[in-house]
Amino acid sequence: xxxxxxxxxxxxxxxxxxxxxxxxxxxxxxxxxxxxxxxxxxxxxxxxxxxxxxxxxxxxxxxxxxxxxxxxxxxxxxxxxxxxxxxxxxxxxxxxxxxxxxxxxxxxxxxxxxxxxxxxxxxxxxxxxxxxxxxxxxxxxxxxxxxxxxxxxxxx
Numbered sequence: 089x090x091x092x093x094x095x096x097x098x099x100x101x102x103x104x105x106x107x108x109x110x111x112x113x114x115x116x117x118x119x120x121x122x123x124x125x126x127x128x129x130x131x132x133x134x135x136x137x138x139x140x141x142x143x144x145x146x147x148x149x150x151x152x153x154x155x156x157x158x159x160x161x162x163x164x165x166x167x168x169x170x171x172x173x174x175x176x177x178x179x180x181x182x183x184x185x186x187x188x189x190x191x192x193x194x195x196x197x198x199x200x201x202x203x204x205x206x207x208x209x210x211x212x213x214x215x216x217x218x219x220x221x222x223x224x225x226x227x228x229x230x231x232x233x234x235x236x237x238x239x240x241x242x243x244x
Contacts (some may be wrong), residue, residue, distance in 0.1 A: 093138065096121065100129055101139060108141055114120035144232075154204050155229075158212075159190030159222040166217030167191050173215045179207055190222065 096119065103115050112130070116123040133139055147155055162170045167185060174183045175195055182195035198204040204223070212221055 089135075091132065093133075096125075097129055097133060097138075099124060101133070104130075104139070147197040149200055151157075154198040154201055155226040156196050156198070157202060157224045158194045158196065158208075158225070159219040159224075160192040160194065160212075160218055161222075162191040163217045163219055170215055170217040177207075177211060179211075 099119055103110050103118060112123050112126045113201040115126045119126070127161055134141075147153075160170065160174075171183050171185065171192055174180050174192070177196070179198060180194050181197065182193075184193050185191065186193050196207065198207060208221060208223060212218055
């Protein structure tokens, strides 16, 4: 039985969003609750899949200076197969099905434009069911957040 997420859960998530390394004792101190309460709530939220711990890297600091969003048009009936093949590609870090102009949208990072060209012409072209690819390059990043805990929802 899943428990609803209450204000304390949201406060814990907000603290972890700001710094995932925050000690349970510090979270407990900030919220005025016991460390055991923090520990049990985090355990429950993890078990229910509300969040997971991960690292967030800056692709450009890893030598990946070309970041793209690619809209793909797929042949009817092959969207799922195409998506599964795209998920196998190490350059691709996001694959999603969308309504609108594109059937699938992927996000991928490359060292340079040559690597991107090779990816499109040699890797994407080999996946059965891709009819067209609309490649957009990221020119500037204004926000990069993977959390869905809005800072305006929580008062700490």
